[in-house]
Amino acid sequence: MTTYHTLGNAHRIICLLLLAIAIGIPCAAAVTLTPGSSATMTTISQGDPVYIRGIATGHPQVGLQVWFIGYNFAKVTTVQVNDDNSYDYELQKSDTANLAPGQYFVLIQHPMMNGRFDVVYDASSGAVINVQTGKTLYQFTGSGSLQSTDAATALIQAVSSQNIDDTFATVSFYVASPVATINPIGDRYTGDKFTINGTTSLAPDDELMVEIYSSSYIPTTKTQSSGLSGASGTVKVVAGSGGRNTWSFDVDTSSFAPDMYLVKVSGVLQDVTASTTFNVLCSGSGDTCSVPVSAVTVPTASSNATATATTTSPDTPTLPSTTVPVTTRQSPVPAAVCLGSIAAVLLIRRLT
Incomplete structure (x- = not known):
């Protein structure tokens, strides 16, 4: 009897946890990228927001440094790490609306043991600087700056240097001009x-x-x-x-x-x-x-x-029905979690 009740209590706890997880996970969310993942590159439309989400252990007090690199686009900012070691940054609609079509690169930089970023961006000069030596590594913005993949490669080389204790994770996404099509209607x-x-x-x-x-x-x-x-x-x-x-x-x-x-x-x-x-x-x-x-x-x-x-108004231009990569979003609640939640409810009712 004792074994039965212990097992029953354990089952109740597990089932309640599964149910809590299922309730806590949103059924749908905006475009989400996870640095360090091996997922296929995500494509977004101009004007759609992008969320950068992940886990950063050690809970760095200075937060994480976020680098965005793309065609005629460079942005460096920081994001704080939550108590559960998660972080969340939004590239807003106003940002992506002005992005040119093409590939964009994101690097999330962790300060590691010394609690500081050893590779930083100097907004006054537009240069990327090695804090330990004070030397300019390359030009990130302004005259003579590196563009797109060259800038991303230089940044990875700088942060991954053996003399730098910072670590990083990367992810890429593709921006495309928005497209809409209308299926044939007929008479x-x-x-x-x-x-x-x-x-x-x-x-x-x-x-x-x-x-x-x-x-x-x-x-x-x-x-x-x-x-x-x-x-x-x-x-x-x-x-x-x-x-x-x-x-x-x-x-x-x-x-x-x-x-x-x-x-x-x-x-x-x-x-x-x-x-x-x-x-x-x-x-x-x-x-x-x-x-x-x-x-x-x-x-x-x-x-x-x-x-x-048969004359079309100039206010109603006809667009070609071109298929382009489309925006993907964070998947709805995984089927396994939903099924687990249902099983949890049924098991609780049976045990009680």
């Missing part, structure tokens, strides 16, 4: 309800504005019936599979007049645009269409109407 009929969707390199939870309007739309006076027939709204990007994130927008054509419709998708915060067209056809018999009286009356197609319909 629809008045009264149809369907979903327009597509892909994008923007990160999950980024917002897109979707606008649908008649190609025959013309401004009207306030005494005339509205010339607008269409719909609009914002949608959030959803994490996809196979390296592509997705978006979708529900459409109800009950109030649409038969016409060619323009679809424009644009980023709310990021500079990305895509456009396409589709036709709404008459669902009635003969010349009668099942559309509300308030809808715009569009004349039967003629040579002039056709020319108007």
Whole structure:
């Protein structure tokens, strides 16, 4: 009996720990990089944030020194280590929005035993300096500075020198111009309800504005019936599979007049645009269409109407459907943890 109760208590503790871990882990997070990991290089879109997260043992009082190196981009800052030896640094949207497309390198520097950084950046001169000798190692910013991979290589060589007790971990990421695509829509009929969707390199939870309007739309006076027939709204990007994130927008054509419709998708915060067209056809018999009286009356197609319909507004540029590497995010709660949590609950109920 004693053995049974001891084992039962142990099981309860383990199950509760698993449950606590599952609850504590967020189901989704922003783009996350872990220095020292061997994961495939992450690609982000301009304007998406990046989190640098990891573990630094020894709890250095001066924190960690963070170096960012890329094309015409150099940044050095520090981040404090938490009580549990974890650290977390955010490269904000305002930073990545101005990054040129290309590869970027991150180095996390630990001061080690002497509690100081032996390789530092002098902002006044733009040079990287060996604190022990006081000598300039190379130019990091300003005139004569090294660029991109050369600067990263020089920094690694400096910190890994046998006379320097600092240690480091590195990680890289790739910045790409944001892209959005719209899947083919095809012809629809008045009264149809369907979903327009597509892909994008923007990160999950980024917002897109979707606008649908008649190609025959013309401004009207306030005494005339509205010339607008269409719909609009914002949608959030959803994490996809196979390296592509997705978006979708529900459409109800009950109030649409038969016409060619323009679809424009644009980023709310990021500079990305895509456009396409589709036709709404008459669902009635003969010349009668099942559309509300308030809808715009569009004349039967003629040579002039056709020319108007096939002309795309300059405000709705058509982007090529190019597939690019897309933003990845920290994975949702691992399946093993979730299953372990469920098993924990069931075991607790059984033992109690």
